Amino acid sequence: MFVPKKPSLLGKEEEEEEEEESYGTAESMDPQLYRAATEGDIIEFIKAMERVVEDRHHSPPATCVQLGPQNNTVLHIATSFHNYEIVKLICKDLPFFAAEKNARGDTPLHIAARDGDSLLVSLLVDSDFREHCLGEKNKVGNTALHEALHHHQEEVARILINRNRNLSYTVNKEGKSLLYLAAEAGYVGIVKLLMENPIGNYTCVKRKLKNKSPVHAAILGKNIDVLRILWETDQSSFQLKGDQGRNPLHFAADIGYVEGVNFLIQNFCASAYQRDKHGFFPIHIASSKGHTDIVQEILSHCPDSRDLLSLQGHNVLHITAKSGNTKAFSKMLKIPELEKLVNEKDEDGNTPLHVATIHLHPKIVSTLTRDAKVILKLQNNEGLTAFDIAECYMEKEASFVKRLTWMALKIAGATRSKGPKIRNSVHEQPKMENCRDKVNFLLVVAMLVATLTFAAGFTIPGGYNNNSNPDQSNATMLKKVKFQIYVISNTAAMYSSIIVAVTLLWAELGDSSSMRVALKFAIPLLGIALLMMSMTFMAGVYLIVSTLSWLAHVIQFMSFIFFFTLVLLYVPLCFLGSPNYHIFHRFSYYPFRLMLYAFGNCTSDDAEA
Structure with missing residues (x-):
């Protein structure tokens, strides 16, 4: 029955005050x-x-x-x-x-x-x-004994157990039992007391411990003594699976617990052949985390586990290559049992080299290409080699990590596939906009070099002669060798940059194919212009400080170091694009390793981005 609300006899201010009073008081x-x-x-x-x-x-x-x-x-x-x-x-x-x-x-x-x-x-x-x-129990489902075990208070836990022998084997809201917490803390004596407790009803609540098994807790806590007690008392608990369907060996492999892995394989070898819900065997978990010692331990007891494949058909090398752990992958390649897996294919026909290329791990790609057993020409189910995939990435958007991956394959002499499918997909001509962006970028650099070298041609070090002799308008340092180097290198830099600019201007008027030809010509010439401009700077600064000999020699020494570094970094840009420069490919290996070392820490982040 609806009852109409009575009109309030209070004013608005009084109603607001009454409403404020309802906020509550502590x-x-x-x-x-x-x-x-x-x-x-x-x-x-x-x-x-x-x-x-x-x-x-x-x-x-x-x-x-x-x-x-x-x-x-x-x-x-x-x-x-x-x-x-x-x-x-x-x-x-x-x-x-x-x-x-x-x-x-x-x-x-x-x-x-x-x-x-x-x-x-x-x-x-x-x-x-x-x-x-x-x-x-408190609001998180913990008894006092739960709290003592969770905070590693063993003495208090013993007091509570001794005062209450009829304790109930309960779990808190996280699903953690008393036995789980004791096993995790590594309290061997308390684990024994709880396992022997006749009132504990451990066997009755075992079905509730699917994701919080005491065995898993002992492994995560790396407590081998607790693990032995649990095995001696109740071996069936080792068959319980936890989060993501993982058995105890999965957990031990995940955290790199070698002693635990050894114990589990010796006593429960069948666990090495059980998948989790993602289709991974324990050896795959160890591979993904880079635990090579665990992989070797499993192989020593179960040698045929090297043939275990995930649901995607990945072997241990595929999984390690996908993880991007270079050190672990290098160690895996040295394990004799895994040597024949380097060219194995997954369900998509991808070898470990394909996988490392797809996931943009240039260090692993470089490691594989230097292995004589790796066949670079192998194709996947789509007819693509690893180099085809790298080139496809380069054409879409050439990020730094993609370029490093491509360079690793190019230096090793990897080649494209010659199938018709490749010509129609991967080796399509770059889009007009992509080529135009590259041309415009190089054109800006060329014009900047031309501007700077033009100014340097008239702002010469030392100035001009001001006397009334025939050499009045000549430079004061005209007869010095460093001044002559200054003039020659500056002139070469200016005209090289101008030629690059004119070449690129012509390319702007053509199609994408003419732009690609112009780029191949312009990049080496622009490199010469940059090198000459660097030499101009070195000669000019040397002349200015030449009266202080030690400083002049320091400047000259520094300039040669940076000049050599510039050559080392620029050469790959000029010659890696052509398959005919094999000598330069080999030479480019050293700047590639330098870049890989210098920027290796950021390549994983770039790949994820």
Whole structure:
């Protein structure tokens, strides 16, 4: 039945005030009582408690439970500040305080167990309300024993177990049991107590431990003694699978726990041949994480595990190549059992070299291309070689990591596939816009070089002669060798850049094929212009400081180093694009390794981007 709302007799301001009062008020404790509980002053605490009782005109148990902002009682506070005398007094005269919970659902025993204070725990569990405390759970589902094990308080955990032999084998909201927490912490004695507990009902709740098996906890904690006890007590628990369908060997392989892997394979070898829900065997997990020692351990006990494939048909080398771990991959190539896998193909026909190229790992590509057993010409199911894939990436967008991957293959002499499918897809002519962008970029650089060298031609070091002799308008340093080098290199740089600019201007008027021809001609010539401009700078600075011989020699030495570096970095840009310059390909290996070393840390990030 609908009842109409009565009109309010209050004004708007009064209604707003009434609405504000509904926001709520936090609990507050008597200041003197709170101060006495925190400071441990037992005399002031007793006085404050008596005053609180007298003010409320009630009997003590009914009203002396004062709460702080987080619903903490005086026993919570005294326990937090380790004030033993006050805790002892409350447990004796007001034992019901031990069962009170704060806003987090913690009893004082939870706090004492978490802090690892064995004396406080003993005082609390000896109270008359201990039966209400030992099994109480807080808001995250932890009993006091859960808290003690989770925070690695072994002594407190033993006290709690000894005082409650009939403890229930429960799990918290994370699904972690007491046995899981004890196994994770590596407490061998406590694990034995829990496994032997007749009231624990471990076998009854085992089905609830699918994702939080104590065996998995022992592996994650790398506790081999706990692992042995669990195996001796209940071998069936080793068949439980955890997150993502992984068995204990998956977990051990994932964290690189060699001792655990050895123990599991010796006692439960069948686990090496079980997949997780993603289709990976334990040896694949070890490969993806770069744990080569685990791979060798598995192969030593299960040699045929090298033939295990993922759902995508990947072997261990495919998976390691995909991960991008160069050190691990280099070690894997040296394992004799894996030598024949370097040219194996997955379901898509991709070899490890294809996979490393697809995922843009230039270091692994370089490692593979230097291995004599690797066949560079192998094609996948689409008829693509690894070099075809790299060139396809280059034509789309030539990022730095893509260029490094392409260079690794080019230096090794990798070639394109000659099938018709390749000519129609990968080797299509670049789009007009892409070529035009490259031409415009080089044109800007060429004009900048021409401008700078033109200015340097008239701003010569040392100036001109000002006397009235026939050499009046000549440069003062005309007869010095370094000045002559300055003039010649500056002139060469200027005219080279102008020729590049004119060539590129002609290319702008043609189609994409003419642009590609112009680019092949312009790039080496622009390199000459940059080298000559560098030499011009060196000669000019040398002339200016020539009166100070040591500084002039330092400048000259630095210039030669940077000049050589410039040559080293620029040569690959000029000759890697053509298959006919095999000598330059070999020479380019050294600048390639330099760039790979210098920028190797950022290549993975670039690949992901």
